Amino acid sequence: MKTTTTVIIGAGQAGLAFSKRLADRSIDHVLIERGEVANSWRTERWDSLRLLTPNWESRLPGYAYDGDDPDGYMDMAEVVQFMQGYADTTGAPVQTNTTVKSVHPADVGYVVATDHGEWHCPTVVLATGACNIATVPKVAADLPSAIKSITPMQYRNPQQLQDGGVMVVGASATGVQLAREIQRSGRQVTLSVGEHVRLPRLYRGRDIKWWMDVTGLMNMSYTEVDDIKRARGLPSLQLVGTPERSTLDLNALREDGVRIVGRLAGLHDGKAQFSGALGNLCALADLKMNRLLDSIDNWATANGIDGEVEPARRFAATQLDPEPTLGLDLTTAGIKTVLWATGYRPDYSWLNVPVLDRKGRIRHDGGVVDAPGMYVMGLPFLRRRKSSFIDGVGDDARDLVNHLCSRLHRQAA
């Protein structure tokens, strides 16, 4: 059995940033990676995906985007190149193509068992990300067998789908992006919409992510929000990174011909039932967006930049059919495929330490897991609103490495 001070599981942005912070403190460690650096970005994303954050916001400790298109959005090849470049620059000790089979407690610390041997370590970091498994609701079991079911993890491009209609369930970043792409491939899309977060791509001439960054919103601490559980469970932003920097909200999809229906509430005898609460969920999203725009406008005025940016404006309310469809016979409607864009969850099946709550979520306080010497990185709002973004892992890693060092120091004393 090999020994090291810290084993980091996963060599994505979270693991690599943590590694850099440990190296800065001269703490010996290893990163265990089941594939290559940035494996999820390499193997689990659809072909057309680009980051929904602009290039300038790809910032990691001691490393940042330095190309000539700061306002653009990286495609997956560029993300992989960016991450590999970071791993190379920092000299991160990544052990690639190594799968963790189990993490279990030892007398002191943990044993990390892999398909290439075991590591013993007093501290361990779970940096495997928040999106290992596509969540599919129970109702999927009632889908008629002739209709194909697919998750975003399996989806690559519209050509792999049968001709005919597609029902996309879920209208967060994944759902709205795939709904547009599939609709534009000539397949009629029905988009089932639950709770969602609407945002314009550009506001007053600047990227919405620029505003969310400069106003301090992304930096907001998990100790500052009213209801951290709710903040951590919020759906992802309805944003897409495209060269046109276009807004992708329900109104844009509707203009493309996508049929907007309510949350999928039931499936009986091949008939889908949609919730009648669609109007309210859209009203909630519009109101929330306008509160954000109000806070941006107030910030702009308070910081004297009203003259440097375009004038304030408000966007049209979400438009719906006067009587949105409540029921749809999927077969009669020509739907051949259902795409479940209903969220992702982490996979902790290899974690044999009792740190999960009854919903399977890891119990932690700002990334300090409820087990001595264990840390988690990269989850939504782990320590800050930006925690699950590339730009967020650097600060979280600094805080958690500080915690880890003081723990090692206490044990040594």
Place this chain on the structure above:
Amino acid sequence: MTQTDTQTTPANVDNGVNVEALLGAREALDAAPEAAQFKWRTSCEWVNGTHSRSTVSGFFGLGEEQARSKDFTIESDHPEVFAAEDHAATPVEIVLSGLASCLTAGVAAVAQHRGIQLHSVKATLEGDMDLQGILGIDDDVRNGFGNIRVNFTVDADASEDEIKALVAQSQKRSAVFDIVTNPTNVFVTVN
């Protein structure tokens, strides 16, 4: 500093809702989800014609049977155009009233939590019904409401958007709104 100084609701806002107790209950039930399992009940007896009388008494919750200080009765009948005696509201009007009461209670609770003083809240509801459904004239027409419209008039110390957000949040957390907007399995047995 007293404890009340740390509470989120400004002391001068009073909508008659004990938000602290509700938040306390939320915390307690999050820790003990089995206590959150409630069962609501009513029993109904036929009086005569379309006139019936429901009695609401105890319920189950917090892990045990809960008694009420008294029973409540809700009568229902149909109007004279249905060749009935119009002793009370129709069942569908009681459904609308249930939706209205649920949303209105929600507005008060959310307003209290957000520190918004209410002065008046009035909800007006209207449900469309095509009687060809219940009369069995046309199988393509559903028995229940086609559309339901709810209109709120709220006088409160808040902006127009804050009031809209109160009403929206109330819908999001409303049991009856969920019941009428989503399907529910209903199991009916006969002794």
